[in-house]
Amino acid sequence: MSSMDKTMKFNFSEEPFDQDVQSVLLSVHEALKEKGYNPINQIVGYLLSGDPAYIPRHKDARNLIRKMERDELIEELVKYYLEGNKDK
Template sequence: MSSLDKTMRFNFPEEPFEHDVDEVLFQVHEALQEKGYNPINQIVGYLLSGDPAYIPRHRDARNIIRKLERDEIIEVLVKFYLKQKRGG
């Protein structure tokens, strides 16, 4: 069996970065709203593409969001979504 046929594991170190992600997303969301952008669309665009141009420099939002890895942000979002959908 080829190594391409095997499922790879993706593991994060167990670090408490959820609080950082929360704070970053709230700050970036607020900056996007102040500039008149749709915050959800802009954040999703950034997370999918990695292009920081989706996030304005207003209130240093672009630098703030780039302090975190996109995969860390996505991990926290997925965990939160699943936790909410499971009801606990």
């Protein structure tokens, strides 16, 4: 079996939703809404591409989101979503 066929294990902390991530995402979301953008589309565009041009400079949103690692943002979003939907 080649190494490409093996499942890799990714470890992360089992902490609740990170307040820093939450406050950054909420601030960026608000800045995007104020500028008339679809916040979900813009944040997803940034998370997938890493291109900060998806996030405006308005209210320092671009600098705020760039201070966080994208994988950390994605990790927290997935964790938050799954924890909120595990009883469904």
